[in-house]
Amino acid sequence: MVERGRPRAFDRNEALHRAMRLFWTRGYDGTSVSDLAEAMGINKPSLYAAFQCKEKLFYDAVALYEREEGGKFLEALQAGPTAREAVGEALRVNARLFADPQKPGGCMIVVSALATDPDHDAVRCFLSGNRSEAEAAYRKRIERGVAEGDVPAQADAARAAAFYAAIQAGMSVHARDGAGERSLLEIVDGAMAAWDHVVMPGIVDNGRPDETGRS
Amino acid sequence: MVERGRPRAFDRNEALHRAMRLFWTRGYDGTSVSDLAEAMGINKPSLYAAFQCKEKLFYDAVALYEREEGGKFLEALQAGPTAREAVGEALRVNARLFADPQKPGGCMIVVSALATDPDHDAVRCFLSGNRSEAEAAYRKRIERGVAEGDVPAQADAARAAAFYAAIQAGMSVHARDGAGERSLLEIVDGAMAAWDHVVMPGIVDNGRPDETGRS
């Protein structure tokens, strides 16, 4: 009793991928269901049968985005030997993603619904929550650095996470405005120069008197 | 021959101000003309008679935003005694604006149309151009710092401007997510810690060997 009835004539994942690209490019409000159906190569009833409604389709598309595009970011954030190197590499991974000429500019989670009408506030909040999760990922990685000894114990992980999350969001806007990979990597470079100060505000005024916080 | 015909029964500027607030909150796509008319306290024919169409109304609203909210930013950017202090103060002015609980979160020019359908691409490009102007303002202030001697001659003003413009955009997203003034000011503080490196990449690895660049 595995498959009853007429089989689906399209690849659900492929269709979802195309929907994701369209939402990413045009935003939630800027993408109509008719446009989606056309881009997905199906008719609207097929779309609704497979994805329930526009809003759920969007959530599925965001989940796919996180799996397809967010994976390398999270990997890089875990893989780096120190919190500093991990955060830097994670930002560089995203810089390359946001500026990829084969893809819509910037991060889908930032650009696709920043301001919406109150009817779609759930969508905006959903993305806002996802952004908070990204910030939390930065924070946890820095806290891990404290636990592992490569970040000073008195570090303000939450504050540093907010800083790097903001940098990442700014990179998305910049990418939307046509900034290239080089420009975004320069921004990352600048942000990483503030590491010591951001991680230990008040202790390190500026610059780093000593990098050997490691081990 | 100054005023013929029936006089307008509403204050055009007040109405535009209310439209600006609504666009700022909900974005271009998320704001309908009916909502606008209601918020402005007028009927649609009055709206169209006074502002031509939705798109032109939006442009007028953005211009008002720049006059009302962008003024203090530009002033601070010019007023600071050094480029460094001016950029820092300008960012702090915007941090307070973006987190003002009396106003919609973030910068209108960033949040109100990042991703739209192709029909409204002109709106997106208009805002993108305005963001470029803000970046140019940063660049010119830093170049002025070079001319006045408070910034080293070999400084990369364009790169630094891109960095601080990105920070500013990131602050808008963060403000939309509910970040308060304190959080945004901490981000500014972090960004300013990178000043020397950002202004002279490759020369100053990190930190500032000397702050007495002033005069």
Added chain:
DNA sequence: CCTTTTGTGTACCGTTCGGTACAAATTGCT
């Protein structure tokens, strides 16, 4: 073969969109 189950395409639903026709109302000018 026949029923059940599910997907497909057409053609449509009510609502909202941006925008306007039109007649009444209110002013300045002569």
Added chain:
DNA sequence: AGCAATTTGTACCGAACGGTACACAAAAGG
């Protein structure tokens, strides 16, 4: 007063919106 110019409110326009009814097609199970 009469005319020209302009705004106002009502009521409406065609188009696009998100979503669906329905008849038909294609598969599995009996």
